[in-house]
Amino acid sequence: MVGPIAFVETPEPIVSLMVGLISEDKKSDAKTAVLDSGTGKGVFLEVLQKAGYKDIVGVELDTELYEYTSSKFPDLIIQHLDYLDWITNSQYDVIIGNPPYCHFNSLPRQMKIKVADIVGNKESDIYYAFIMKSIELLKDGGELIYIVPYGFFFNTYAKVVREIIKREGYLEIVIDLDETRIFDGENPETVIFKFVKTQQETKPQLKVLRTKNRNLSPRKINSETFDVLNTHASSSTFDYHEREMFSDKNVIWTTYPEKKINDFYLLKDVAWIGVGLVSGFEKAYTITKEEKTSLNENENKLLLKCIKAKHCKGFWTEGFTEYVLIDKRISTEEELKENYPFFYKKIVDYKESMSVRYLPENKKWFHWQALRNFEKLKVFKNQAKIYVPNLDRSTTNRFSMSLEPIYPSGDVLTIVPKDKDPYFLLGYLNSHFFRDYYLSAGARRGQRISFTQRIMANIKIPNFSETIEEKIAKITKEIFDGKKISLRTKINDLVLENIN
Ligand SMILES: C[S@@+](CC[C@H](N)C(=O)[O-])C[C@H]1O[C@@H](n2cnc3c(N)ncnc32)[C@H](O)[C@@H]1O
Incomplete structure (x- = not known):
């Protein structure tokens, strides 16, 4: 049996918010194919069904969660498999969900291999691989709506994720929830983003919301987000601005508005x-x-x-x-002991721990x-x-x-x-x-x-x-x-x- 990787349930108001971000044309089309890339107990499936989507597929790796979800939603197709090496001919109009978050070092061995294979390095988080896999499975014009940690905006090892997002389409909405407590127990800084897959050259303005207040309830986040998106204006809880989609000029991404300085020199x-x-x-x-x-x-x-x-x-x-x-002017332990007796006495107690520090080859433990x-x-x-x-x-x-x-x-x-x-x-x-x-x-x-x-x-x-x-x-x-x-x-x- 496969154990769950990073199962954390998303609160219903956040799920409703994310489902509400799906474009109108997709909402009204009965043929819209939607995929939930790690169903957990099925909170996304439930909200999607209520919203009227018919063609819904779920994927879940964990056996217990899979059994729970497939019996709860007998009329939906739930696949019991690993999303990251799932081979399918299907492509989706919408991929939505809360993928697992887990740093490479803490993943089971088999999963490490898959993540390294997709992302191309051994410092990544599993959610980087989920984003990349999902973009691959989207139709042209398809939408990826995820809630994930903020780290892929700036982490060096997520550069490949940022590159793929830029190359394969654009971000339409980013909601930066910072460290707002959304999940039980866990408290990462999270963003909700909506990505649109397209090869069209012109990219619309990116709408950015950033919370001003970390004590928001999921329900409040839900209602405020739609207010801000409808009025295109900041509110008491969210800062709002629009900007050009990030480009090659933006090595790191940010949810703060650009500050332009026209006439300048560099520090x-x-x-x-x-x-x-x-x-x-x-x-x-x-x-x-x-x-x-x-x-x-x-x-x-x-x-x-x-x-x-x-x-x-x-x-x-x-x-x-x-x-x-104490640097290379003192080259031996004897010298230290003889000429610097007080220091020697003080640091020798730590000799064992100091010897296992990372030290360049030519350096001694002291x-x-x-x-x-x-x-x-x-x-x-x-x-x-x-x-x-x-x-x-x-x-x-x-x-x-x-x-x-x-x-x-x-x-x-x-x-x-x-x-x-x-x-x-x-x-x-x-x-x-x-x-x-x-x-x-x-x-x-x-x-x-x-x-x-x-x-x-x-x-x-x-x-x-x-x-x-x-x-x-x-x-x-x-x-x-x-x-x-x-x-x-x-x-x-x-x-x-x-x-x-
Ligand atoms: C953060 S939880 C979210 C669950 C659910 N979507 C929700 O929002 O409540 C991530 C889910 O992805 C599942 N998962 C983890 N790794 C997976 C993989 N490689 N393939 C498919 N599902 C996976 C976990 O078992 C877990 O149920």
Whole structure:
């Protein structure tokens, strides 16, 4: 018997919403062939039947669920098979459902082979394969309506899914439900999307809804969605906009409206952007104030002050973490033991766990894991540096500057301004406009924003006049020097008034 893979039931109002997204011409045509690609207990089948569809087929791999559904719907064709290697001559007008979500690593062996075969890599989620298989089984003009995690919008390994969607047709509707609690127990960030398969060149505008409120009930989501789709306007619960279908220009997809900057330069043209130093074993290398009093002269020389995400307060930094930097200058355990006795005593307790860390071949168990950009950072030591957490949950940007000779730890990204006033850059990066612009560049990961070297390097900075840059720099300096966060709105206004 085959066990269920990722069975989670979809609430009826969400299913009704999805069935309601089927185009009018298909609704009114008695011959419309509809497929549910993983029936579970048949909630989609039930709603489809009630809506008047006659030609409905279901597929279910799990034996118990198959038996349950086929006895509940004796007049429908339910196939007991694996959707991913199902060979059929049939093609469908509509494929609808809630496919299984399960990362490659957690799949049964046989299923791994099938997913890798379809998607072409071993880092995918099974739902990527479901999307690709479904697109293949659609007729020309056919519609795929799925509820799936948001990850395929940005994951590197889902690029092939995004390519196929673009190549085989277009997205007509995307409803971004974020982390709204829809399913029992599970709480992924989900989107409902409607894809239309066609080779026609002109693609209609994509309608995008994004929830403003994570506490919506499925019933409310249902009624609000149709209101928004009918009025083409945002509501109290959904932001709405229309945009061109994603194209090759959009490496990552996003549900935030595009923010256009006409006259600009790139951040990488005026600043150095890089990732921080990774110890790979925080406990062993962190030195407290008390411990510092026990260090000898050699040991003192290895101390390194670092900014971590928790020290980024927005505009300014507060505090630092002090580490002992054990790198290749110390090549043997004996040397460590003899010349750095306090450190040795501290880290030897962790020897076993530290030895199983991932380390490049030429490193010993007591070495730091990755001293990324260390040489560069030494050069920048006495320059103003702006830090930002790699992943940030706060609702306003936390770009934080320090003028101290201090280093970035692995959980922050560092920006070293070169040809621009650091205060101007700091102010602009903390502005409202920049946050919206950055979100429109596809940087959301659930409730967090991801600040990556790649996206940050290529962000556009508007070409403000010198006077405006100076004004922004002046206010930012006031905020920075006096911790006057209330002045932030002045920067927001200045940026907005002077963009484009
Ligand atoms: C997330 S559940 C959704 C069930 C149902 N459609 C609903 O919305 O309530 C996914 C379903 O797909 C089935 N499934 C998983 N892998 C499958 C496969 N390779 N072929 C067919 N069905 C599969 C699971 O057993 C499960 O019933």
